[in-house]
Amino acid sequence: MFGRKYLGVAKLGLQENLEYRFNFFTTFIFVLAPLAVHISLWIAVYATGVRTIAGYSFEMMMTYTILGHLLEKFTGEVNIQIKTSADIREGLISRYLVKPIDYFTSEIAILFSNRIIYFVTLIIPYLLVILATRKYFMFNSDPILLLLFVISIFMAIILSFLLNHLLGLLTFWLKEINSLYVFTQSTFSFFAGGYFTLNFLPQGVYDVLMYLPLPYTLFFPTTIYLKKYTLSQIGWHMLIAAAWIVLLFIINKIVWRRGIRRYTSDGI
Amino acid sequence: MKFTVFKYISLYFSFFKNCLMREMEFRGNYILMVVASIFLNLYFLIYYMILVNRLGNNFLGWGRYEMLFFVATEVICHATFMSLCFYNVFSLPDQVRTGNFDFILIKPINARFMISTRNINFAAFTQALLGVGLAIYSLMQLNVKITLLKVTVYVAFIINSIFLMYLIGFCLMVLAFFFTKVSASGSILPYRGFFALYWFARRPEEIYSNVVVMFLTYCIPLTLIINLPAKWMVKAVSVNTLLWSLVVTPVFFALSHWFWKVGLKRYQSASS
Numbered sequence: 001m002f003g004r005k006y007l008g009v010a011k012l013g014l015q016e017n018l019e020y021r022f023n024f025f026t027t028f029i030f031v032l033a034p035l036a037v038h039i040s041l042w043i044a045v046y047a048t049g050v051r052t053i054a055g056y057s058f059e060m061m062m063t064y065t066i067l068g069h070l071l072e073k074f075t076g077e078v079n080i081q082i083k084t085s086a087d088i089r090e091g092l093i094s095r096y097l098v099k100p101i102d103y104f105t106s107e108i109a110i111l112f113s114n115r116i117i118y119f120v121t122l123i124i125p126y127l128l129v130i131l132a133t134r135k136y137f138m139f140n141s142d143p144i145l146l147l148l149f150v151i152s153i154f155m156a157i158i159l160s161f162l163l164n165h166l167l168g169l170l171t172f173w174l175k176e177i178n179s180l181y182v183f184t185q186s187t188f189s190f191f192a193g194g195y196f197t198l199n200f201l202p203q204g205v206y207d208v209l210m211y212l213p214l215p216y217t218l219f220f221p222t223t224i225y226l227k228k229y230t231l232s233q234i235g236w237h238m239l240i241a242a243a244w245i246v247l248l249f250i251i252n253k254i255v256w257r258r259g260i261r262r263y264t265s266d267g268i
Numbered sequence: 269m270k271f272t273v274f275k276y277i278s279l280y281f282s283f284f285k286n287c288l289m290r291e292m293e294f295r296g297n298y299i300l301m302v303v304a305s306i307f308l309n310l311y312f313l314i315y316y317m318i319l320v321n322r323l324g325n326n327f328l329g330w331g332r333y334e335m336l337f338f339v340a341t342e343v344i345c346h347a348t349f350m351s352l353c354f355y356n357v358f359s360l361p362d363q364v365r366t367g368n369f370d371f372i373l374i375k376p377i378n379a380r381f382m383i384s385t386r387n388i389n390f391a392a393f394t395q396a397l398l399g400v401g402l403a404i405y406s407l408m409q410l411n412v413k414i415t416l417l418k419v420t421v422y423v424a425f426i427i428n429s430i431f432l433m434y435l436i437g438f439c440l441m442v443l444a445f446f447f448t449k450v451s452a453s454g455s456i457l458p459y460r461g462f463f464a465l466y467w468f469a470r471r472p473e474e475i476y477s478n479v480v481v482m483f484l485t486y487c488i489p490l491t492l493i494i495n496l497p498a499k500w501m502v503k504a505v506s507v508n509t510l511l512w513s514l515v516v517t518p519v520f521f522a523l524s525h526w527f528w529k530v531g532l533k534r535y536q537s538a539s540s
Contacts, residue, residue: 033464037471044328044475053322183304190311200318 009106010113032125035069039133054199060226062136064197068222070126072194074118075156075217080107082181084168088263097260104165104256111161140225148234152221155241160217162248163188169252172259193219213248216241279377280385287388301391305347309395313339313402328474334502335472336406341498342470343399345429350392353434356384358459361444367537380528384438412502425497428517432493435520437462442524445531469493485509489516 042065046058056064084107087093096103130137140146167184189195191214198206198219209215220237223229229237291298316335320327327335360383363369372382407414440458447457469490473481484490492513499505 030460030464034467037467037475040477040480041471041475045323048328050323180300180304183307186308186311190315195311195315196319200322 005101006105006109009101010109013110013113014117031073031122032129035066035129038065038069039129054197056197056199059136059138061197062133063138063226064222066126066129066133066137067225068193068197068218070122071153071156071218071221072189072192073122074115075153075160075221076188076192080111080161080164081168081184084165085171088168088171088259093263104252107165108161111157115157138226140227142227144231145224145227148238149221149224152216152224152234152238152241155238155245156217156221158245159213159241159248160188162245162252163213163217166248166252166255169255169259172255172262188214188217191215192217193222197223210237211240213241213244216244276377276381279381283386284388288390291390298391302394305392305395306398309339309343309398312342328472329503330472330474333406333409337403337410337502338472338494338498340399340402340406341426341501342494343402344396344426345433345494345497346470347392347395347399348426348430349433349437351389351396352430353384353437354392355387355389357434357437357441358462359383359387360441361458364444364535369535370537379532380525384434407501410502418501422497422501425500425513428513429493429497431517432489432520433466435517435524436465436488439524439527442527442531445534465490469495485512489513489520492516 039062042058042061045053046061051057053061087103093103096106140149164184167180191198191209191212193215198209198215201209216237220241224234313336316327316339317332320330320332320335325332330338360369363372363383372379375382437458440461443458465488468484473484473491473495476484481491485492489512492509496505496509496513
């Protein structure tokens with residue numbers, strides 16, 4: 001009974017997205033433009049005769065760039081921040097307050113139905129890119145690492161959601177949060193490893209960052225794939241990520257409870 | 269004729285004053301925007317500085333301070349564009365979709381002038397000052413011989429870049445006349461398209477192969493936006509590129525105007 005209710009929500013989310021197929025098609029052209037720039041940059045840099053940069057060979061860098069780019073699109077859910085914020089500002093969450101349905105849980109349901117759409121739309125363009133660069137793309141066939149890779153992606157999706165949802169909830173206190181959006185988007189991308197691999201950063205900064213949640217939304221899954229860690233290191237880092245998930249979940253719940261007391265249901 | 273030019277100049281000043289007053293009403297938001305966008309540039313700057321460092325102070329022929337000057341030029345162009353053009357041309361799709369565009373057409377002035385100049389954003393302009401600061405600092409470190417001619421041409425190039433960015437943005441916006449009916453969310457497509465193109469402009473052209481550079485210079489003039497002014501100051505620019513930059517903007521402007529006229533003919537207004 002409980003599950004079916006939110007399955008319905010997920011289905012609705014799916015249908016809503018399918019209405020904008022045209023948008024999806026064009027999205028992938030726009031998504032690939034930055035990737036093309038990244039790839040040409042690394043081709044040009046390694047063509048000058050550099051063997052490795054910060055421990056990354058050409059093949060590793062290409063794989064990191066393509067896979068990282070894909071994961072950033074696949075796991076990153078910055079839209080949640082805008083959506084949550086708009087739902088609060090425009091009074092849309094009122095309907096969740098009067099119905100026996102939980103806002104947070106339905107957001108999670110929509111999150112996963114969105115993932116299906118994203119997967120379908122993103123897989124084709126990125127497969128084409130991988131096919132075009134197959135000589136340089138590293139294929140990982142270690143079943144244990146691949147399994148851990150998938151688990152880490154799953155954790156990345158949850159972490160990214162929790163962070164963005166939390167920022168969206170700040171709308172209860174700050175009415176105009178959209179100006180922060182540009183800032184959080186670039187901050188997330190930078191510290192998650194979206195600009196370049198975090199191994200480029202000074203060791204001290206890197207060590208501190210790995211205790212924070214952002215690298216686990218992009219950098220960590222990608223580097224698992226690149227065989228950068230031993231199994232025990234992966235275990236340790238997953239423990240950190242799991243701890244962040246629990247912590248952020250609790251903070252989300254507390255902030256929601258505090259926020260809802262201030263909520264005035266504007267526009268109703 | 270003379271009178272018309274004066275009329276438009278004084279009109280622009282009124283827009284300017286009006287926007288400044290509006291912005292000063294929400295000072296809190298203004299400061300927040302300034303801080304947020306400074307961070308945005310900061311990441312971009314750190315990105316290049318770390319990259320140059322990792323490559324032993326030679327990123328495809330660009331040293332640390334040359335790269336800093338490149339980023340500074342990017343910040344100046346980007347910020348000026350955001351401040352003077354972005355909030356104008358990018359409002360067109362929404363105006364076309366909602367039919368608000370009618371109110372621009374009925375005003376006794378040139379509709380293109382109105383749509384291109386009405387809004388000025390001052391928060392973005394503050395960043396341009398940051399860019400100028402960075403540019404001066406990097407030039408001091410570089411020991412480049414600075415002459416009045418060099419600086420004048422540089423400023424002229426920057427103005428040219430703003431025009432080019434405006435024209436690219438404007439042409440994408442005019443697509444709204446053709447595609448708005450396709451989907452309501454179509455209004456963000458030209459906006460995303462612009463930034464997808466701009467991605468190519470904001471990197472040193474050395475990262476592309478020769479064919480791509482030719483394409484990005486002569487077909488879509490993207491390398492003229494940041495590469496040309498930056499290279500003029502701290503590196504060398506070929507005579508061909510210089511001459512081409514003189515030709516391209518007027519030609520592009522004429523083409524965009526023709527495109528605008530075609531688009532206008534298709535406008536049917538909405539919900540009225």
